[in-house]
Amino acid sequence: MFTLGDTVEIAEGRLRRPSSDGANLVLRRAVHDSRRVRPGDLFVALPGSRTDGHLHLEEAYARGARAALVRHTEGLPQTATNLVVVERPLRALYLLAAAWRACLTGTFVAVTGTCGKTGTRAVAAELLRGTHAVYSSPENYNTEIGVPLAVLEMEEGDDVGLFELGTERPGEIAPLARLVAPDLAVITRIGHGHLDGFGSLEAITEEKWQIVSAPERTPHAVINADDSRLADRAARWGGALTRFGSREGDVLGVAREPTPPLHVDLRDPPLELAFGLVGTHHVTSILAAVTVALELGVPPDALRERAARCRPQPHRLELLDAPFGGILDDSYNANPESSLAAIEAHASLATSIPGRALVFGKMLGLGEESARWHRVVLERALHAGFDPIFLVGDAPRAAAGWASDEVRSRLTFIDSDDPREMADAVRRRLEATGGTVLLVKGSRALGLERLVERLTS
Numbered sequence: 001m002f003t004l005g006d007t008v009e010i011a012e013g014r015l016r017r018p019s020s021d022g023a024n025l026v027l028r029r030a031v032h033d034s035r036r037v038r039p040g041d042l043f044v045a046l047p048g049s050r051t052d053g054h055l056h057l058e059e060a061y062a063r064g065a066r067a068a069l070v071r072h073t074e075g076l077p078q079t080a081t082n083l084v085v086v087e088r089p090l091r092a093l094y095l096l097a098a099a100w101r102a103c104l105t106g107t108f109v110a111v112t113g114t115c116g117k118t119g120t121r122a123v124a125a126e127l128l129r130g131t132h133a134v135y136s137s138p139e140n141y142n143t144e145i146g147v148p149l150a151v152l153e154m155e156e157g158d159d160v161g162l163f164e165l166g167t168e169r170p171g172e173i174a175p176l177a178r179l180v181a182p183d184l185a186v187i188t189r190i191g192h193g194h195l196d197g198f199g200s201l202e203a204i205t206e207e208k209w210q211i212v213s214a215p216e217r218t219p220h221a222v223i224n225a226d227d228s229r230l231a232d233r234a235a236r237w238g239g240a241l242t243r244f245g246s247r248e249g250d251v252l253g254v255a256r257e258p259t260p261p262l263h264v265d266l267r268d269p270p271l272e273l274a275f276g277l278v279g280t281h282h283v284t285s286i287l288a289a290v291t292v293a294l295e296l297g298v299p300p301d302a303l304r305e306r307a308a309r310c311r312p313q314p315h316r317l318e319l320l321d322a323p324f325g326g327i328l329d330d331s332y333n334a335n336p337e338s339s340l341a342a343i344e345a346h347a348s349l350a351t352s353i354p355g356r357a358l359v360f361g362k363m364l365g366l367g368e369e370s371a372r373w374h375r376v377v378l379e380r381a382l383h384a385g386f387d388p389i390f391l392v393g394d395a396p397r398a399a400a401g402w403a404s405d406e407v408r409s410r411l412t413f414i415d416s417d418d419p420r421e422m423a424d425a426v427r428r429r430l431e432a433t434g435g436t437v438l439l440v441k442g443s444r445a446l447g448l449e450r451l452v453e454r455l456t457s
């Protein structure tokens with residue numbers, strides 16, 4: 001990254017408590033989570049909803065931070081040297097990332113969409129490695145904090161950078177798209193994610209399209225032609241465009257059941273690929289990633305072997321062993337599209353375990369459409385034969401209000417949010433079955449991965 005001197009200048013900060021070797025210091029990365037700090041990092045002290053970065057300087061420096069972006073020096077530990085004092089650390093972080101972006105010459109790929117951003121990034125990283133030196137942004141770094149941190153982590157030797165851009169309300173994608181300035185801008189699909197922040201699917205489509213229209217230099221757009229909203233939006237656009245899809249597109253492919261492995265038959269170029277993933281809906285992320293790989297010159301033959309390396313991302317349709325049979329852990333997050341996809345993925349599962357059960361946790365962010373969508377998902381789960389179904393939270397419970405006695409006998413209401421109590425309730429009911437694969441799905445805020453941890457341990 002930058003020298004300490006450049007960091008002070010770019011961040012428009014004032015240097016306090018300089019260390020004796022500060023003049024020659026080159027900072028490695030910017031990090032806002034003190035637990036992630038490695039020697040040579042710049043620690044960025046941001047205010048958060050649960051804590052404030054200024055309270056974690058001691059840990060950051062103990063782990064090897066060499067400088068910190070802070071709002072003040074008051075009460076900070078003596079070990080904290082090279083303090084770059086700024087009025088707004090988040091703005092300073094953005095300035096640093098923008099300056100670093102200007103130094104990098106690799107190809108930038110940015111992915112947005114309601115679902116499948118992380119999946120696309122992860123598959124694209126596997127398909128590109130071996131042909132390119134790939135930087136792939138960490139975990140789920142897709143916000144106004146995560147994206148600049150990710151940009152600052154990319155190194156000058158990386159020739160492809162893969163980034164995710166997320167949004168919860170209008171106006172969030174544009175600054176991220178300007179910062180990343182992608183060469184390839186990918187949109188996976190439009191769905192009911194954060195509907196309360198947008199109001200309509202049209203508004204969501206316009207927001208996602210900012211990944212194409214906001215950057216100063218227009219990128220090559222890569223879009224899902226099966227998504228009618230994206231296809232319509234792209235048809236009104238005159239720039240470079242590659243469309244992928246299962247029904248139409250420049251890169252065409254269809255997925256086959258059962259899974260895993262997930263077989264995707266590409267029509268053009270003709271190629272059979274097998275991925276270690278559960279669920280045919282992944283075809284969207286896979287075709288998006290294949291399109292990126294082909295655009296960036298990966299030979300089609302190399303795709304086959306690299307596809308086989310792809311595995312689920314943590315808590316995204318991960319098949320795990322459990323004492324009662326197995327768990328299909330999709331506890332990472334939930335919206336209507338991904339919940340319906342998870343139900344279908346479970347149905348596509350190649351397993352000899354006969355039972356199918358579901359933990360259905362609340363889907364947040366649906367605003368006025370919440371009741372309708374919880375009912376749609378519950379009805380689909382009942383129709384798919386899940387028995388029992390554990391309902392967690394008020395909205396899933398309310399969705400069962402109409403249920404007949406026969407249906408009610410398949411439902412268990414969980415009122416506790418304590419993972420131990422939840423796990424006890426699930427175990428009690430599943431013990432009597434002769435082997436069950438339990439699908440676990442719910443919004444991020446429910447933290448259902450803690451339930452999964454209890455059930456698998």
Ligand SMILES: Nc1ncnc2c1ncn2[C@@H]1O[C@H](COP(=O)(O)OP(=O)(O)OP(=O)(O)O)[C@@H](O)[C@H]1O
Nearest residue numbers: 114115116117118119281284316330333337338341
């Ligand atoms: N095309 C798709 N249609 C429906 N569901 C999908 C699709 N692609 C991925 N999903 C599901 O969406 C969930 C989240 O996947 P992933 O993490 O890749 O998405 P994301 O866009 O990064 O989400 P987030 O914005 O929450 O980080 C998973 O349950 C995954 O199975």
Ligand SMILES: [Mg+2]
Nearest residue numbers: 117118140164
């Ligand atoms: Mg993500």
